[in-house]
Amino acid sequence: xxxxxxxxxxLSYIDLSREYYxxxxxxxxxxxxxxxxxxxxxxxxxxxxxxxxxxxTADLKMLPGESSQERHLSRKVYACPVxxxxxxxxxxxxxxxxxxxxxxxxxxxxxxxRLAECAENGRIGSAAPKFYGVMTDYSQGxxxxxxxxxxxxxxxxxxxxALILPAL
Amino acid sequence: MSLVARHLEENKLPSVVVxxxxxxxxxxxxxxxxxxxxxxxxxxxxxxxKEMQRSIxxxxxxxxxxxxxxxxxxxxxxxxxxxxxxxxxxxxVSEEQREEYKKLGEARRAExxxxxxx
Numbered sequence: 001x002x003x004x005x006x007x008x009x010x011l012s013y014i015d016l017s018r019e020y021y022x023x024x025x026x027x028x029x030x031x032x033x034x035x036x037x038x039x040x041x042x043x044x045x046x047x048x049x050x051x052x053x054x055x056x057t058a059d060l061k062m063l064p065g066e067s068s069q070e071r072h073l074s075r076k077v078y079a080c081p082v083x084x085x086x087x088x089x090x091x092x093x094x095x096x097x098x099x100x101x102x103x104x105x106x107x108x109x110x111x112x113x114r115l116a117e118c119a120e121n122g123r124i125g126s127a128a129p130k131f132y133g134v135m136t137d138y139s140q141g142x143x144x145x146x147x148x149x150x151x152x153x154x155x156x157x158x159x160x161x162a163l164i165l166p167a168l
Numbered sequence: 169m170s171l172v173a174r175h176l177e178e179n180k181l182p183s184v185v186v187x188x189x190x191x192x193x194x195x196x197x198x199x200x201x202x203x204x205x206x207x208x209x210x211x212x213x214x215x216x217x218k219e220m221q222r223s224i225x226x227x228x229x230x231x232x233x234x235x236x237x238x239x240x241x242x243x244x245x246x247x248x249x250x251x252x253x254x255x256x257x258x259x260x261v262s263e264e265q266r267e268e269y270k271k272l273g274e275a276r277r278a279e280x281x282x283x284x285x286x
Contacts, residue, residue, distance in 0.1 A: 011255055016258070023266055039177035040177055100209075111212045114225040124229065148172040152175060163176055164184055165184065166211045
């Protein structure tokens with residue numbers, strides 16, 4: 001059966017969030033970054049020789065007695081050994097569709113096990129021994145100038161060849 | 169996440185963003201983007217569906233390997249459900265909700281102000 005729509009099928013989160021936060025009384029809409037030029041680096045080695053790492057926006061845990069707001073403000077870029085990954089990442093401070101789904105299965109948003117399988121079966125050279133975390137920050141300058149360079153340094157320390165970034 | 173990906177690419181580290189907020193990622197502009205048209209929360213496939221997650225991982229790796237120019241977006245073939253209920257619910261603002269949202273916003277700003285003072 002042919003399906004027809006008078007609008008695009010995928011959601012515009014820029015439109016949705018603007019209207020949503022306006023309804024919450026935020027008078028100035030968030031201005032999203034819009035770039036014309038996009039940097040690009042080609043993968044120079046075959047995947048089977050590459051060390052691949054994962055970066056998430058999810059947090060490792062929330063400390064007892066800490067409010068979600070306090071936690072969010074105190075978050076830092078982190079590197080965590082893969083074998084010390086939490087049973088459940090802390091995702092409640094992030095903006096995702098809690099009415100339609102859940103984050104109880106880490107691999108649905110932070111696929112450490114799926115990446116490990118690729119290392120076992122030879123699809124990639126190896127999975128990095130650590131994974132990385134970065135916070136979603138209202139300040140684009142802080143993300144670009146502070147957090148992103150820290151992630152790059154962590155990748156260099158671990159000799160990472162390429163990164164997968166699942167955006168929650 | 170897209171801003172971090174751009175910084176990595178500028179510094180000779182290839183990357184692939186995997187996610188469901190297509191407009192946000194594409195406006196920012198990234199080298200490689202694997203898009204799944206799902207509710208936000210499970211960019212790597214449905215919870216507990218290992219086969220779907222393996223498939224998305226395979227597509228992400230293929231994109232890393234094969235993309236030859238920036239702004240390469242690939243859409244996975246998966247659908248969340250037969251109906252569109254989820255599309256019409258998330259961040260939906262109905263007339264009945266406006267008063268409630270206004271109060272929630274005021275409470276949040278008060279909490280933020282309190283945290284800043286600490």
